[in-house]
Amino acid sequence: MSRPPQPPVYLERRSYRRRRLIDAIRLLPFLGFILFLLPLLAINGSDATGGSTAWGGLYLFAAWAGLIALSAGLVRWLSHFDDDEPEEGPPQ
């Protein structure tokens, strides 16, 4: 791999990044589904009187906010590819 980087390589790399980015966006709902079902496993597994609404709620809202932030970040990143901006990689 001693070849100097050339425009075609650059473009392929760019479209490769974009595809992986879309993969990530596609996987997000599954991540969300797992995050939203996890407390059930924890609560049913503990076999106690149940979880706490306060802390369970905090967890759910934190996971929810994280998911939204992640989605926003990925969509923003994707828009950089789709806008045909010259720079490669994530925005600073």
Next chain:
Amino acid sequence: MIGFDVLVGVCLGYVAILFAVAFAAEQRAQRAEVNWLRSPLIYTLSLSIYCTAWTFYGAVGYAVRSGLEFVTIYLGPTLVMIGWWWVVRKLVRIGRTQRITSIADLISSRYGKSNLLGVVVTVLAVVGTTPYIALQLQSVTLSFAVLAADEGTTLNPEDLQTTALIVAAGLAFFTILFGTRRLDTNERHPGVVTAIALEAAVKLIALLAVGIFVVWGVASGPADILARTEASRIAAWQPDGARWATLIFLAAAAFLCLPRMFQVMVVENADERHVAVASWAFPGYLFLMSLFVVPIAVVGLQTLPEGNPDLYVLTLPLALGEERLALLAFLGGFSSATSMVIVAAIALSTMVSNHIVMPIWLRAGDPGAVVSGDVRQVVMVSRRVSIGAILALGYLYFLFTGGTGALAAIGLIAFAGLAQVLPAMLGGIFWRGATRVGAAAGLILGFSVWAYTLFLPSFGGTFIMSETFLAQGPFGIAALRPQALLGMEGIDPLVHAVLWSILLNTAAFIVGSLFSFPRPLERLQGAQFVNVFEHSANPRGWSGGAAEAEDLLIMSQRILGSKEAQALFRTAAAVQGKSGDYADITPEFLETLERELASSVGAATAHAMISQIVGGSAVSMEDLLAVADETAQIMEYSLRLQEQSQELERTATQLREANEKLTALSIQKDAFLSQISHELRTPMTSIRAFSEILMAGSTQEAEQSRFSSIIHDEAKRLTRLLDDLLDLSVLENGQVTLNWQDADLHDILERAVAATTSMEGQPRLNVLRDPDAESIAFTTDADRLSQVFINLITNAQKYCTAEAPELRISVTQAGDGGGVHVDFVDNGAGIPRESEAVIFEKFSRLSDKSQAGGAGLGLAICREIMGKLGGSISYQPSEAGTAFRVILPQREAQAAE
């Protein structure tokens, strides 16, 4: 105390603002000033009609009853939007390319424009939405009653009904005004969308205001709220796993299938990129909407333990003396209710009008009357009537059910009913094998199971199903008990119903699709929907063989040329025994056509084009025609290019040749001129020199006579040269007049030999001849011909290098029109091979020997003369010595005989 009049005034003012906003947005849209109207923000806010009054007020009540479970209603849509790349993006693209007007239209279009499916989905949507509209009316009247009661005005049930009627009528008016303003092919309503975006902002601000007031005004911050929650009735969280997952699924399904959601998400979408922004912004909206639900519930439980938890959002600020906040909360709830009703009414009226009213009208009406203006009018009227009817239906539902209990449960029940569309919808956009039969079977079965297990039992034995029916099943068959099918007891009724209805629905859909065969249009639409991203151009609907033949003809015309294509089709039709221009699309005909096209565009392209038209593969007609046009253009262009380049090449060759000729001519001319001047100067120089000597007068007589003779010789040479030049010029320019006469070859040769050998001062030359062979009579210019012979003999005299020079003149008659050959062969050294090519050129003298003899024009003149006489002269290199052959035309000789 804000007073009842103020309350009514605020309501009317708010409504007036909504009208003004919607009106302004419509005006701007018509002037195409849509910049901010078509922003991702508006799109995201318009999606928030998902949050109706049921969620605005009801979420808190839900939290009081079931703790965190309320959040599932928001988590489902969150997952759908976060996963926008899977479904929403595709739905939006399909909606755009197929000009989908509603969810019923989507299902109907996908399955071959099936009207049956359109009707089924429409009925399902009306059944599922009407109670929901009633719920909104109820929430508005209830909240109004609460505020009025706080002002000291107690409203009796009649007043409540009047309020509901006024609200319903107002909503109908607004919806008709802005929802059916014009018949847009896109079915977009910028006014409505802008108004509901404003309402979305109002309800979010209202709920956030109440929440912030509760957390920082009543409690002392988040930590305090956490502690209060831990101490409250809902501190323990014991989620039912099945119900939790089912609710998330149900909310996600409803988010996609609710007619009003489909309306704002797909139909009103102005730009696909808005979906990407909404994918995180809308979950963010939902997040904010649910963030303060638990705090409000907890504080509400502490403050108003006896109050209706469904109205805590309103009653809590009132109880704590915050009338203005309560008013804002009321406006938030009012916004939630009205925006939902408006969009639902638009979506439903579109469906009812397009799938029920219009088909009936078109079938019943006189087909001749179907002019576009007529249809437009009918569509408008039917939309408006539908909107009125739907709101009337909602109001009636509200009147008859009245009580809170029956309505409160309707939210999830409606969700489950509309979720029945999901298998047909997802199958339709992801599976090309999904068929109309499968979709209809799934929808009808799922809808029936939903009605049987959830909708009818929800009335608690008061409507159609009796309590005994519920408890023991039909005819006492326990396995068929509505809420425990196949003895599945102890399960949450909602989970039970969703499980059975969706499972049976999906199973029927899959089995029906696998074992049925789709019609051509279904296959075409299936490909269009499933592969929407590969072929996003708008398709042209076509059906039936004639249309396909027409399409094929159109395409062929663009490639083959219209006359050729029409002739091809007519011939094929004649072969099939049909009259007319369209042949039946038989395999044989397709093969022929494909071959024809292949000869123009190549086999692969031709095959692809044909199979895509006939095989219903997913490419639109426009695409194909574009390809055909493009190919034809490229072919024409390349053909023209080829012609042009060939012509250019030809011209270039000609130019090159001309240039070469010109160059050669120019060189020749230069050479000729320098030769002439040289030839003229030499004698002139000697003439001048000797005449100067004579003029000096100091010469002796002997010298005088010698000099005079030199001058005379040189002058003669000059004259001869000029004669020759004149002769050549005359010959070359073709101005010579030949004196044609009967002659005898022998005489001419005799004269020539005599002329040359009698000359004084010439070397002796022995001429060998065969007089018998020479006696040939023919027509020629005897003087000219003898000039040629004299020249040849003179040359032999001058240049023959032999000790005893001799010249053999032999005459042969070549057969078959070859003419008469007269050969002049001497016994000299011959002409060097490299000089053979130039001996006939002007001024070509091979050596300086016997320079005085001539200017080197002799052979050039001979060639010109022979050309004029119709014969030729050539050098024969193979002979020993110098050999020239003069060919006389045979025809002339025969003519003379």
